[in-house]
Amino acid sequence: xxxxxxxxxxxxxxxxxxxxxxxxxxxxxxxxxxxxxxxxxxxxxxxxxxxxxxxxxxxxxxxxxxxxxxxxxxxxxxxxxxxxxxxxxxxxxxxxxxxxxxxxxxxxxxxxxxxxxxxxxxxxxxxxxxxxxxxxxxxxxxxxxxxxxxxxxxxxxxxxxxxxxxxxxxxxxxxxxxxxxxxxxxxxxxxxxxxxxxxxxxxxxxxxxxxxxxxxxxxxxxxxxxxxxxxxxxxxxxxxxxxxxxxxxxxxxxxxxxxxx
Numbered sequence: 001x002x003x004x005x006x007x008x009x010x011x012x013x014x015x016x017x018x019x020x021x022x023x024x025x026x027x028x029x030x031x032x033x034x035x036x037x038x039x040x041x042x043x044x045x046x047x048x049x050x051x052x053x054x055x056x057x058x059x060x061x062x063x064x065x066x067x068x069x070x071x072x073x074x075x076x077x078x079x080x081x082x083x084x085x086x087x088x089x090x091x092x093x094x095x096x097x098x099x100x101x102x103x104x105x106x107x108x109x110x111x112x113x114x115x116x117x118x119x120x121x122x123x124x125x126x127x128x129x130x131x132x133x134x135x136x137x138x139x140x141x142x143x144x145x146x147x148x149x150x151x152x153x154x155x156x157x158x159x160x161x162x163x164x165x166x167x168x169x170x171x172x173x174x175x176x177x178x179x180x181x182x183x184x185x186x187x188x189x190x191x192x193x194x195x196x197x198x199x200x201x202x203x204x205x206x207x208x209x210x211x212x213x214x215x216x217x218x219x220x221x222x223x224x225x226x227x228x229x230x231x232x233x234x235x236x237x238x239x240x241x242x243x244x245x246x247x248x249x250x251x252x253x254x255x256x257x258x259x260x261x
Contacts, residue, residue, distance in 0.1 A: 001220070001228075001261075003254045004030035004059060006196070006235040009247060013238050016040055020053045026248040029255075030057040030231045032194075033097060036064045041086055046093035053097065059194055059231045060101035060140070060168075061094050070107045073124045087128065091135035101138050101193050103168050104128075106148030121148060122161030129162075140193040142168035143184050145177035152183040159191070169228075170196040170235070171219065172206055182222060189226035196235040197254070206240045210253035220261050232258070 005028045010019035016035065023031050031053070035041055041063065063069065071083030094102065106121075129139040141158070143149045149158075149167070159165040167188040173196075174181035185192070197219070199212030209216055220232075234250055241247065 001224075001258045002029035002057070002059075002231045003251055003258055004028040004032070004057075004231060004233050005247060005251065006032040006034055006062065006233045008032070008034035008062065009234060009236050009238070010244070011036065011238060013244075017049045017052050020049070020056065022244065024053070024056045026244075026251060028056065028251060030059045030233070032060045032062055032103065032196075032233045032235070033058060033099070034062045034064075035090070035093070038067065038086065041067075041089045041093060043089065043092040043096060046096040050096050050098075057231075058097040058099040059233065060099055060103050061090060061097065062103040063090065063105075065105065066108060069105055072128050073107050073120060084131065087131060091132055091137055094137045095135050100136060101140050101166075101168075102132055103142050103194075103196075104139050105142055105144050109146060109148070109150045116154065116157070118154075118157045118161055121154075122158050125158060125165065126162045129165075138166050138193055140166040140168045142170055142173070142196070143177070143188075144170065144173045151177055152179050152187050155184075155187050155191075165191060166193045167191050168194055168196065169223070171214070172196070172198045172200070172235075175200060181219070185222050185226050185228075189228075192223070192226065192228045192230065194230045195223060195228070195232045197232055198234065198236045198240070206236060208236055208241050208246055208250040209234060210250050211241075216254060216257050217261065220257055224261060 007019040068086040132139045
């Protein structure tokens with residue numbers, strides 16, 4: 001179990017290519033690259049970017065919310081074609097970065113009780129996952145309270161139809177969904193590719209791991225008990241801390257817990 005950082009932690013503070021250099025300097029063991037624009041999805045950007053990440057394991061790529069992923073679910077062949085154009089660009093970039101995972105959100109859900117077209121979800125994810133596998137990358141569905149996997153049970157329904165499915169466990173998204181985080185870990189047991197961790201203060205404000213109320217020894221033990229031995233990425237936002245040096249403190253905090261477990 002390696003502990004790392006997402007470049008999302010430095011969004012708007014540093015450009016992505018500068019953020020990865022910062023993450024290396026902080027002593028992260030691995031990283032997720034948050035690509036925030038269509039410009040950054042292109043292999044041409046990755047080729048310029050990759051040298052700055054040399055020596056750091058890139059666990060995964062992550063795109064900006066709904067830039068193109070919802071297009072993959074569209075019934076229009078032309079719309080899907082545009083979606084797959086950008087997915088192809090992203091996968092070519094992932095190959096350049098040498099990463100094996102893609103943190104995927106999908107479509108926007110208006111509410112948790114919105115009807116779910118699981119047949120469409122499974123069909124879309126199966127096709128997209130097969131496309132990604134051609135580049136040696138796993139498509140990994142993240143639990144996101146406003147998106148495809150917005151509540152416990154969705155992952156199971158899709159996996160039953162798709163045959164196989166990888167997932168990303170995100171603790172802040174579990175909290176925002178209103179369901180206990182343990183329900184997501186239990187549902188994705190044996191299929192968790194990687195993890196996004198953050199903490200929360202008693203007032204509900206998100207913060208870096210080690211600054212809030214979560215028991216991370218318990219969280220990592222639950223993950224291990226669910227068969228997880230992948231990478232853990234700290235994913236907070238710039239407003240959740242003051243100084244970049246705090247990221248290093250949080251990294252070391254989680255590394256120590258992971259080592260003991």
